[in-house]
Amino acid sequence: MTFGQEADEGAAYAILDAFVEAGGTLIDNADVYVDGRSEEILGRWMRDRPEHRKDLVIASKGRFPVTGQPGAGLSRAYLHRALDASLRRLGVERIDIYQAHGPDPRVPLEEFAEFAVEATAAGKVAHVGVSNFAGWQTALLHAEMLRSGGAAPVSLQPQYSLLVREPEWEQLPAVQALNMGTMVWGPLAAGWLTGKYRRDAGAPSGSRLGDDPNRGLEAFSRRGTERNWRIVETLAEVAAQHGLTSTHAALAWVMDRPGITAALVGARTADQLRTSLQAANLHLDPAATEILDKVSEPVTPDYPYTFLTEISGWNER
Numbered sequence: 001m002t003f004g005q006e007a008d009e010g011a012a013y014a015i016l017d018a019f020v021e022a023g024g025t026l027i028d029n030a031d032v033y034v035d036g037r038s039e040e041i042l043g044r045w046m047r048d049r050p051e052h053r054k055d056l057v058i059a060s061k062g063r064f065p066v067t068g069q070p071g072a073g074l075s076r077a078y079l080h081r082a083l084d085a086s087l088r089r090l091g092v093e094r095i096d097i098y099q100a101h102g103p104d105p106r107v108p109l110e111e112f113a114e115f116a117v118e119a120t121a122a123g124k125v126a127h128v129g130v131s132n133f134a135g136w137q138t139a140l141l142h143a144e145m146l147r148s149g150g151a152a153p154v155s156l157q158p159q160y161s162l163l164v165r166e167p168e169w170e171q172l173p174a175v176q177a178l179n180m181g182t183m184v185w186g187p188l189a190a191g192w193l194t195g196k197y198r199r200d201a202g203a204p205s206g207s208r209l210g211d212d213p214n215r216g217l218e219a220f221s222r223r224g225t226e227r228n229w230r231i232v233e234t235l236a237e238v239a240a241q242h243g244l245t246s247t248h249a250a251l252a253w254v255m256d257r258p259g260i261t262a263a264l265v266g267a268r269t270a271d272q273l274r275t276s277l278q279a280a281n282l283h284l285d286p287a288a289t290e291i292l293d294k295v296s297e298p299v300t301p302d303y304p305y306t307f308l309t310e311i312s313g314w315n316e317r
Contacts, residue, residue, distance in 0.1 A: 004037030135170030
């Protein structure tokens, strides 16, 4: 969510209005998004649209540094400060799902579990989730929170798309086994799966990569591999054969995957959001799904995954 950066306050209001008009309920945010401004804009919109608050599920995250907020990480003391700051920016007394934005190797999971129990008991958080945790970290935290007398975490938020299927090895099986929800980020791979990027042309102006070709995980130099271009091109062909856009086909594929609860989509404009939301009730036929499954199949990592696949039938689970 880039309210306050890629979408100014007026555009953000239009996007949020379009979202609730379409029946949307889950809004995911984080304190680090645009240095807190994204939470502030969402908070002002909820203040100006009080009739919608009761129907919304507001999620946010803490872990990374924010200007004017000393510290970072998953320490109990820092997260209590970060949570209070998010509550102020959002203008709410309670966040419905508060998530660790990523693991912190310096802080034991027991300490995060202690924070979660305290924040929930104080009524500041309804439920706790995690984002970008490995499968084993999610399972350990689940056990620790129950041992600490709290409620189990309700969700994992991993990156997942036709370009990024590695969560199928550990993260998705873990949350399914633990009966947790999965709300995936990046289902369109930051625009790579919308059809706007082509192998023989640069990113169009006005797009994320047009503005910054070296942007983080989705940079042309990083994502422009032969495998990924094959996926992008095959997706476009499959979508056209079924009268769909690449955006619709990519989102439908994600939402049809086992264990996926929600796909988090970002938008710069209300029209962009409406386009994504049109995929909510779409389903690909088995032939189209098989083609996309095959072209996007991730390379099997070495041991233990090659052993599990070739000897133990892991891929048949």
